[in-house]
Amino acid sequence: MSPAADHRPRYVIGVTGLNAIDSPGPGVAVIRALRESPDFTVRIIGLSYEALEPGIYMHDVVDKTYQLPYPSAGTQVLLERLGEIHEREGLDVIIPNFDAELPNFVRLAPRLAALGIRTFLPTLEQLEARDKLNLRAFGEAHGLLVPQQHLLHRADELAQAAEQLGYPLVVKGKFYDATVAHTLEQARKAFHQISAKWGLPVIAQEFVQGHEINVAALGDGTGRTLSAVPMRKLYITDKGKAWAGITLEDETLLQLARRFVERTGWRGGCELELMRAADGRLFVLEINPRFPAWIYLTVAAGQNQPAALVRLALGLPVYPWTEYAVGRMFIRYAWDLITDNHEFHQISAFGEL
Amino acid sequence: MKQRYERPLIKKLSAGPLNKFGARTETQPVPDIDGAPVKDLLGEFGSPLFVLSERQLRRNYQQAVRAFRTRYPRVQFAWSYKTNYLNAVCRVFHQEGAWAEVVSGFEYEKALLNGVPGPQIIFNGPSKSRAELERACALDSVIHLDHFDELYELLDVAATLPRRPRVAVRVNLDAGVYPQWDRFGFNLENGQAWNAIGRIVGSGRLELVGLHCHLGTYLLSTKPYGVAAQKLADLAWSCRTQLNTPIQYLDLGGGFPSTNTLKGAYLPGTDTAPGIDEFAEVIADTLQRAGFRQDELPLLVLEAGRLLVDDAGYLLGTVLATKRLADGRRATILDFGVNVLFTSFWYDHKISPAGDFSQHTEDTVLYGPLCMNIDVLRESVNLPLLSRGDQVVVHKVGAYNMTQWMQFITLRPAVVLLDEQGRPHRIRQAETLDYLQQLEEMPTHLSPSAPGTSPTAGGRPSQATTRP
Amino acid sequence: MKLKKNIATSETGFIFNPATGDSFTANALATEILQLLKQDRSPADIKTLLLNRYDVEPNQLEKDWDDLVAQLRDHQLLD
Structure with a gap:
């Protein structure tokens, strides 16, 4: 694995989001990208939350995995755990990939840096600005088209929202989940389900008909976009995830991503979820503050965003890409990995494998 | 010398996707407040007990x-x-x-x-x-x-x-x-x-x-x-x-x-x-x-x-019992309830054991002592294996509890202020039955006929305790 | 009271039920009890041994024993 002739530096990189399942986290794709960097070699430390995240058991992808405390346990216990892992592994960089854990990592970034663990993350203000609850206002301020939305604190506010938005409308949770409702009854049901799961407020959003396009982008924190690769979803699973996609050539998509990165001074990876309406208008549905699960397609198209992010984190120079391959496709597939239950015991009980 | 005992526990290993809350572990023991041992405070002033720093x-x-x-x-x-x-x-x-x-x-x-x-x-x-x-x-x-x-x-x-x-x-x-x-x-x-x-x-x-x-x-x-x-x-x-x-x-x-x-x-x-x-x-x-x-x-x-x-207020208390619910969940009954810890309606209060424990933890419901279904302090919390008599510390209870608490089924406990040297001063006594009945009045037709019998005590001696 | 024959237990506290596919962890005392049960020691025997070895009141042990048995039964680990 470590040929003597390889003079490239070797970085120890912690990666979360190893849940390569039907609604996948980006971790495994990020690792695959890192392993293909021409600049460096890696030892990958998987950071997991659940014992059945597939990445834990993919030993050619992840060298060693440690379980982390849930994001809801807060920064203090996370810092303690990362400190333990760091003592044993000597982490150079951590790339967190879950929305829910990002605030913790952002808050801890200075303290991690003091330990010698580098990150390259958006600021709390940047996270806040693109938060679903604020996206509409953000769009208005920066000339991005965002579907109309109402924040609902009570189910009886639905009727009024529906009157303005019309049917169908989208009922969304503040963290995850979205349901398209065609009647008030459906909307009410969705409201109750989503508020029970994700709390209040619930978002009622205008439904925009069209086709879905995503852009994976990387900002250097000064407003400059280092990479932006647009992808059209060719097939969508019942969880709304791309199963297959293809890179597009469309300057308006790149402009949109660059505007977002410039206006926020975005720091790190992000994914713009867009809807191209029948009349050609581009709506911003959501902006995810991290790499998407399909990030490996950016590598295949010639822009290895995760590897560039590692260089940014380490303070090495990174230059903007200008080209990418159009028409590159990904087709996601499922694979039954075989393991023995002692591995499951090991990660479950001792929190490492 | 016998070994320290921890009750036997088996836990099913489950695995699912990242869920909303997961387990919060709050297993750091808190043996003292500002240097005053929890055990001594409860010993001197009774359990439960509010403590202010x-x-x-x-x-x-x-x-x-x-x-x-x-x-x-x-x-x-x-x-x-x-x-x-x-x-x-x-x-x-x-x-x-x-x-x-x-x-x-x-x-x-x-x-x-x-x-x-x-x-x-x-x-x-x-x-x-x-x-x-x-x-x-x-x-x-x-x-x-x-x-x-x-x-x-x-x-x-x-x-x-x-x-x-x-x-x-x-x-x-x-x-x-x-x-x-x-x-x-x-x-x-x-x-x-x-x-x-x-x-x-x-x-x-x-x-x-x-x-x-x-x-x-x-x-x-x-x-x-x-x-x-x-x-x-x-x-x-x-x-x-x-x-x-x-x-x-x-x-x-x-x-x-x-x-x-x-x-x-x-x-x-x-x-x-x-x-x-x-x-x-x-x-x-x-x-x-x-x-x-x-x-x-x-x-x-x-x-x-x-x-x-x-965050200057703590509530100290004691485990009364542990039991297993019909669906297999563990339940822990404490000697203070929502009548005393009113803010448990709004917060997931952090609660720590006062004593040392092994790394084994389990999810438990925390109930108060009231014979009322609403008396739930935490729906689910991950704690070490508590047993009857173990002492616990609830954190950050200084606001709105010592004013909104109510005397309901149990009386209100004592409150102690730890001065800047950590010395305890009782600033409010635990309520007593006499205190509770001080304002009550008895119509003459309900008074016992025998003169000289206390109308309030009903023949039983009143007790100066928070736990009748 | 008997553990099912095919239940696998390890010294590090793992229990695997091959009939259901469920895995469990056990703390030190539960592990010890399971080992003793596997050696066909009687409950009374095991309890006496534990009372001598651990700092615990007979009533507490009795109660916790019953709870452990209930857990084992719930998880279909007993014959």
């Missing part, structure tokens, strides 16, 4: 004052009595320099008894009787007007007084907070507040000295305070320019969060609640830029309550 009370106050004074020249805190009106707590804050902010007649009298001069009492709230208004006027306290009925009543009172009573107008406004607390005070956006101000100034009978706004409670964003400060400052500016009435103080109220975790919140309060410096920054920055000359900046009044007292 004077060191923390003073530290909180000084920190909050520093946060504002370093950013704004004229700042005054007024202790919010309803948050915790145990006299010892009030006096700590008054010693530190706090005025009193009261919302009822008895709180007003309490403040006077605690030695607060009349002019340093802010009389707030929607309910003030005519007699209370008269008393507040006589002692030159500031009356914060809540509605027109009160305004007219006070105008009536003032008609016979030699000195104009000092008043402030409580304003409610849209600062982007949900729910908007429009039930208190006069609305700004619909002109009600301006109307009230005009009425006050026009009457010539009242002296308008302040404007007050209290946005809500447990606000986790600093932004609304900036909006409120701006709107109050604009209103003060209008008072000065249009009515020739300079406003002496702006009262931004309270509503600042402690670091408790609200029920339903994803991340813990320790990570999400902005610090007082962040609130101070927004408020001070807004007021500094509002256009007042430096020498005519209004006094900034703050009525922080929870922020100053919550």
Whole structure:
């Protein structure tokens, strides 16, 4: 694995989001990208939350995995755990990939840096600005088209929202989940389900008909976009995830991503979820503050965003890409990995494998 | 020497996707508070027991004052009595320099008894009787007007007084907070507040000295305070320019969060609640830029309550029993319930064992001792294996418990203040049956015929204990 | 009272039920008890041994024993 002739530096990189399942986290794709960097070699430390995240058991992808405390346990216990892992592994960089854990990592970034663990993350203000609850206002301020939305604190506010938005409308949770409702009854049901799961407020959003396009982008924190690769979803699973996609050539998509990165001074990876309406208008549905699960397609198209992010984190120079391959496709597939239950015991009980 | 015992436990290994909450582990033992061992405190004063740290009370106050004074020249805190009106707590804050902010007649009298001069009492709230208004006027306290009925009543009172009573107008406004607390005070956006101000100034009978706004409670964003400060400052500016009435103080109220975790919140309060410096920054920055000359900046009044007292309060208690529920879940019954720990309706209180434990933990429901289904302290919490007699510490309970607690099924426990050296002083005794029945009266036809028998004891001796 | 024959237990506290596919972890005392049960020691025998070895009241042990048995039964680990 470590040929003597390889003079490239070797970085120890912690990666979360190893849940390569039907609604996948980006971790495994990020690792695959890192392993293909021409600049460096890696030892990958998987950071997991659940014992059945597939990445834990993919030993050619992840060298060693440690379980982390849930994001809801807060920064203090996370810092303690990362400190333990760091003592044993000597982490150079951590790339967190879950929305829910990002605030913790952002808050801890200075303290991690003091330990010698580098990150390259958006600021709390940047996270806040693109938060679903604020996206509409953000769009208005920066000339991005965002579907109309109402924040609902009570189910009886639905009727009024529906009157303005019309049917169908989208009922969304503040963290995850979205349901398209065609009647008030459906909307009410969705409201109750989503508020029970994700709390209040619930978002009622205008439904925009069209086709879905995503852009994976990387900002250097000064407003400059280092990479932006647009992808059209060719097939969508019942969880709304791309199963297959293809890179597009469309300057308006790149402009949109660059505007977002410039206006926020975005720091790190992000994914713009867009809807191209029948009349050609581009709506911003959501902006995810991290790499998407399909990030490996950016590598295949010639822009290895995760590897560039590692260089940014380490303070090495990174230059903007200008080209990418159009028409590159990904087709996601499922694979039954075989393991023995002692591995499951090991990660479950001792929190490492 | 026998080995330490921990009851046997087997736990099914389950695996699922990242869920909303997962297990919070709160397994750090907390054997003492400010150096006073939990075991000794419970041994001396009984279980359960509220404990307040004077060191923390003073530290909180000084920190909050520093946060504002370093950013704004004229700042005054007024202790919010309803948050915790145990006299010892009030006096700590008054010693530190706090005025009193009261919302009822008895709180007003309490403040006077605690030695607060009349002019340093802010009389707030929607309910003030005519007699209370008269008393507040006589002692030159500031009356914060809540509605027109009160305004007219006070105008009536003032008609016979030699000195104009000092008043402030409580304003409610849209600062982007949900729910908007429009039930208190006069609305700004619909002109009600301006109307009230005009009425006050026009009457010539009242002296308008302040404007007050209290946005809500447990606000986790600093932004609304900036909006409120701006709107109050604009209103003060209008008072000065249009009515020739300079406003002496702006009262931004309270509503600042402690670091408790609200029920339903994803991340813990320790990570999400902005610090007082962040609130101070927004408020001070807004007021500094509002256009007042430096020498005519209004006094900034703050009525922080929870922020100053919550994390200085602990509730110590004891495990009464553990049991297994029908669905296999573990349940732990503690000797304090929701009647004493009222804030468990709002917070997922952090709870720590006082003693040492192994790394094994289990999910458990925490019940109180009440024979009532609502008596649930935590729906699910991951704790070490507790057994009968183990002692626990609940954190951050200083605000709203020692005022909203109720005597229901069990009596209210004692409260101890640890002074700055960590020495315990009882500041409120545990309630007794005698105390409970002190105010009861017995119609003669229900009194026992035999003379000389106590009508209240019903033949049984009363017991001086919190656990009948 | 007997553990099912095919239940696999390890010294590090793992229990695997091959009939259901469920895995469990056990703390030190539960592990010890399971080992003793596998050696066909009687409950009374095991309890006496534990009372001698651990700092625990007979009533507490009795109660915890019953709870462990209930857990084992719930998880279909007993014959």
